[in-house]
Amino acid sequence: MLEVRRLRKTFAGFVAVDDVSLRVSAQAIAAVIGPNGAGKTTFFNLITGHLKADSGTVLLEGRDITGAPPHRICRMGIGRSFQRTNIFARLSVFENIQAALLAHQGHGRNFWSRSEDFYRDEANALLASVGLEEKARTEAGTLSYGNQKQLELGIALASEPRVLLLDEPTAGMSARETHETMHLLERIAGERKLTLLFTEHDMEVVFGIAQRIAVFYQGRLLAEGTPHEVRADREVRRIYLGAAA
Ligand SMILES: Nc1ncnc2c1ncn2[C@@H]1O[C@H](COP(=O)(O)OP(=O)(O)OP(=O)(O)O)[C@@H](O)[C@H]1O
Ligand SMILES: [Mg+2]
Incomplete structure (x- = not known):
């Protein structure tokens, strides 16, 4: 689904990213892990077009998307969430989703309806899908941290991605929120047949849901494999996982 060749x-x-090559199969759930500054966010930004690579190639289903601007890459099917939240704090939860749908689909279809009706059914369906239907009228800035992350996921899904990149989806969450969020992600990835690539510092989360794990260290890809393979890798244990795994 997604292939990166010698990205730098x-x-x-x-x-920051040193000749990384990686392939992610369709509908896989894959994690990118590594210490602070390892290059994970930079790697995501290169894939989504938010940063330009010095060299290397990014292929989406075999198609070269290297260097395309972010909005085009988004339209081609790669959605993302950001490490720092990206929502309109003064708008309601519903309006945030609505804005995301409008940004993706344009207003053509609903030209004659009142603005509050724009994509009402689609927005409600998305809110239900991320578990926020009861918060639709809440001002987004007042949501709990976990709920804000759910909203961010809804916003990312509004662009109907086939590949979803999530940068630390559970950062700052309580243990319960983390657990619920990962459950939600697994369910949504399954329902929507998404290919999911996420960064995460919580190893319980990573080893709980990832089918493949890529380990970054100082910009390099140190190891890639199943959770079992990565946990058994001596370099990974020595440099990163240590006693934690
Ligand atoms: N715009 C930039 N200008 C200069 N250096 C940068 C820039 N963005 C990232 N870096 C550096 O590149 C390295 C990789 O950063 P990156 O944010 O990709 O790491 P990360 O793995 O996402 O870390 P974290 O786990 O803390 O989020 C770091 O040393 C960082 O300081
Ligand atoms: Mg980061």
Whole structure:
């Protein structure tokens, strides 16, 4: 579904992503892990077009999308959420979803309806899908942290991605919120036949749901494999997982 070949990115001579090659199969749930500064977010930004690679190639279903602008890559089917939240705090939950649907689909279809009716059914369906139907009228800025992340997921889904990149989807969540969110992600990925690629520091989450794990270290891909293979990898244990796994 997604293939990255020898991707490289430097910032003023500092190598943030160092010749990384990786393939993600259709409908896989894959995690990218590694210590702070390992290059995970940069790697995502290169895939989604938010950063330009120095060299290397990104292929979506075999099609070269390297260097395309973010909105085009989004339209081609790669959605994302950000490590820092990306919602309109003063709008309601419903309006946030509505805005995302409008941004993706344009207003043509609902030209004659009142603005509050724009994509009403689609927005309600998305809210139900991420478990926020009861918060539809709540001002987004007042949501709990976990609920904000659910909303972000809804916003990302509004662009109907086939591949979804999630940068630390459970950062800052309580143990219960983390558990619920990962459950939700698994369900949605299954229902929508998504290919899911996520970064995460919580190893319980990673080893709980990822089918494949890529380990980054100082910009390099240190190891890639099943959770079992990665846990058994001596380099990974020495450098990153240590006693934790
Ligand atoms: N725009 C930038 N300009 C200069 N250096 C950058 C820039 N973005 C990232 N870096 C550097 O590149 C390296 C990789 O950063 P990145 O944010 O990709 O790491 P990460 O694996 O996502 O870390 P974390 O787990 O803390 O989110 C870091 O050393 C960071 O300081
Ligand atoms: Mg990061």
